[in-house]
Amino acid sequence: MLLEVIFYIAITAEAMTAALAAGRRKMDWFGVCVLACVTALGGGTFRDVVLGHYPLTWVENPYLLLICCAAAFVTIALARFMDALRWPFLLLDAVGLVVFTIIGCNVALTMGQPPIIVIVSGMMTGIVGGIARDILCNDVPLVFASELYATVSIVAGVLYYLGLQSGLPQDIVILATLAIGFGLRVAAIVWKVQMPKFVYDKKDLH
Amino acid sequence: MLLEVIFYIAITAEAMTAALAAGRRKMDWFGVCVLACVTALGGGTFRDVVLGHYPLTWVENPYLLLICCAAAFVTIALARFMDALRWPFLLLDAVGLVVFTIIGCNVALTMGQPPIIVIVSGMMTGIVGGIARDILCNDVPLVFASELYATVSIVAGVLYYLGLQSGLPQDIVILATLAIGFGLRVAAIVWKVQMPKFVYDKKDLH
């Protein structure tokens, strides 16, 4: 199935960009592998723990861990070429964001969750891996202050949910969600579209 | 029921102070909403995951997420007046700490947990949201080095547990716990009462 193929490509792409983030912090090979696994699989892990949806995807399919580690080592080996691959990775990351969102929505739908939780489940699957990566790298999560990312996930989730509700065939809804979500994310990168910032510079309440 | 009304007020107050913390890091509107939800609902989430108490509160009542996001946007809109509201928020936060503690104790009691876990469950509900907020803001958690906060939660939990054990009516025990916990926290703020610090300045063992 298309969704599954894109899922593996997305996992690999997420693992590779995480490996580069690890390289920027001069982590060792073990740290690179952990960061790759956490970034690629962390969103689904968080979603499953929060929803009580056991067993977790990678516990059921442990070869996913091997794919992430393999992607990490490929990145180490090919690091010198990575800078030239900036755009391919940004595009794969955009596809991955929407695929992760759709998969997360599906998990919540299978569990019979209400609409808000379906959208939130898709969004958690899409963005929590990157948040965990940034926490392990000791950064404020990028997703809280950069080009539209979580917003793309939410829009994709809403479209996907409404599309399914409207009775359209699932394949059509998936393709439409992928196209619109991908286009929205790429547009946000190209034109540097950001959410408005909230700037508050009074001292801490505490 | 009184506890429930105060619970909603406390959720709102926690979300609003978290939104200010997000504004101090110049996060975008999405980041502000996430930080509001994580701070207000993170304690209960952590407690439920640790105790295996599914479904989580906000998964069962997803409108809690909407309340937190609404509180975040109100904070953004009224940011200029927030500095004048320092004391009301500190007081609401103190009430919230004790209410969260009582609710956390109740969850563990319902599950038949032993006394230590009842107290710890109350404390986790009271303080983990703030710890998650500080981690996402890339700070050392405030609760580890500031005016009595976790201690208030522990004292409130012990009082609540002993009160129930003594056979007093639950409403009386709740009111007494609220009064004493609130008074203790306010006293700690006013007189800057802190736990003793442990200062160790030898180099790392590793």
Add this chain to the structure above:
Amino acid sequence: MLLEVIFYIAITAEAMTAALAAGRRKMDWFGVCVLACVTALGGGTFRDVVLGHYPLTWVENPYLLLICCAAAFVTIALARFMDALRWPFLLLDAVGLVVFTIIGCNVALTMGQPPIIVIVSGMMTGIVGGIARDILCNDVPLVFASELYATVSIVAGVLYYLGLQSGLPQDIVILATLAIGFGLRVAAIVWKVQMPKFVYDKKDLH
């Protein structure tokens, strides 16, 4: 049983080194206790949540929390002597790493998990406590860029799993795993053996 005795010693040693880390950040007594509990019990907690293995060890045996807090207070009281105890603690920490790994493997084996998850379960039990400690201290986790540590856990897990599969008596396998894992970790400290680093200094993809 030997494993259990060493488990308690290891819990205590982990809690004490965590207390020193808290002291370096000038945390208060409450923070010291939390950091001790999180470091000593965080690995098992993470493993159990990820595997859906309830109730958690310390929820079932809450006196483990008291042991960690007691160890924290002993550390505060004896802080001036701690510098002289650097080597004993490093050795206890090495034993603890292997014991935690074996216990984590056992949990996954009892659940009938596949080999990769058995090894990963052991490794999570061994290292996640330290990662949580470093996150709460606002550091990049030490385990991602220091002397062989996670690697020792993985090697110990593989040896333990293969030993059990080979049909040797469990006690023999435990002792052999302890001896080899301990020796490997001490050798890594003495000769400063590290995993190769991945250094990537191009700017961020995002």
